Amino acid sequence: MARVETSYGRPYHLVIFGASGFTGQFVVEEVARTVSEGPKGNLKWAVAGRSRQKLEKVLEQAAGVLSKPELRTEVDIIVADIEEPDSLAVMCKQAVIVLNCVGPYRFFGEPVVKACVENGAHHIDISGEPQFLEGMQLNYSSQAADKGVYIIGSCGFDSIPADMGVLYTRDQFKGTLTAVESFLTLSSGPDGGCIHDGTWMSAIYGLADSQKLQSLRRKFNHKPLPTVGSKLRRRGALFYSNEIQQYTVPFMGSDPSVVRRTQRFLAEEHQATPVQYGAYAGIGGVGNIIKLIFAGMIFWFLVKFSFGRNLLIKHPELFSFGVFTKAGPTRKQMEGSSFQFAFYGEGYVEDQDPTQGKPNAKIRTRVQGPECGYVATPIAMVQAALTVLTEPTALPKKGGVYTPGAAFAKTTLIDRLNKHGIQFSVI
């Protein structure tokens, strides 16, 4: 069973590492809002990062936003730097769980995972980078299992809604679900919306390195998962979706990789029928298609060269048509923004052998919630952590490196998310 108790030497349930980052500051606020949901109604927590001054500022800001002046004095600060492994070890020894908000994870993630495994802290991150996520699974699964440590990746908007959404659809389906397609739409209010350039950097280096991901995957030596039911047809690179009534492209983030890993885990460990998955994202009308093609071509070209990557990093706003900015969205923009995943599933009714004939039943479900990057992500990350702390017996029996679906399939995470504004429903 997972270690979830604090102790004299390990005084914090949660340590938020990278609390001074754009996303980290909102994770701090979310943790401060949910202290009463911690073990015995009292979550013990601290913030960590490489600059004490910045961390003090974040606590000051959270105290003002939440009208909780005690945050200025009652929350401890741990100074830790990726460049100084000893400082990471000291941090990890004090935490039951490290909430790691330091990215891009491909550069900064591994030392934190290593320190967590070596020092007995669970690790939850919000990475949307398959190369990092799968690399950690390859390199740390058995050590984490030996230590009883849970390393749970992609616990933000990437990829809790998609991964848990597929499991929710499976659980609501009366029979054997064999395939799901998801269609994501993002909406913003009159003030518009954007994403902080921390995520832009992760995307730049992710695409630049996409070939390494293929060779990493070969090292797992996985047998192909059996296809049950009709083979899910891949849609084109751009198509008009009748499901969401707009032009749509394949979703480029980590969701397909995370869902596939979850389905493999559940098939191999629990003999569940693997669900095939296709992920798509709406882009709107013809004007957006032109922008996307233009920006996409420039991006694909520049990302291959180091001078090109430097240009992209220097001018996120210009090259992304304002989707990514150095300042990130304002709180007003976040208030007006939301996301919606529509899931279309198919399978076989109860008592019908899914190896015979075509799927004969369908289901539609939805996961919707607030602004994805800095409202939904902190909610998902913090609820994932609270689930580890309060439902340790519902986690996989052994420690290891897990996707959200693998770690939380048997927990009440979906109910918790429903209570916090990320809503799962059958439609």
Ligand SMILES: NC(=O)c1ccc[n+]([C@@H]2O[C@H](COP(=O)([O-])OP(=O)(O)OC[C@H]3O[C@@H](n4cnc5c(N)ncnc54)[C@H](OP(=O)(O)O)[C@@H]3O)[C@@H](O)[C@H]2O)c1
């Ligand atoms: N899953 C999702 O949907 C989702 C949503 C949002 C963000 N993210 C991911 O979260 C990550 C952070 O994004 P962001 O926009 O918050 O980026 P950011 O504002 O640049 O934050 C990066 C954080 O890393 C810290 N850091 C950098 N180098 C460090 C070092 N050597 N030692 C210790 N800390 C160090 C920074 O500390 P300083 O403050 O001292 O510079 C800062 O706290 C990215 O990978 C992004 O893709 C994912």
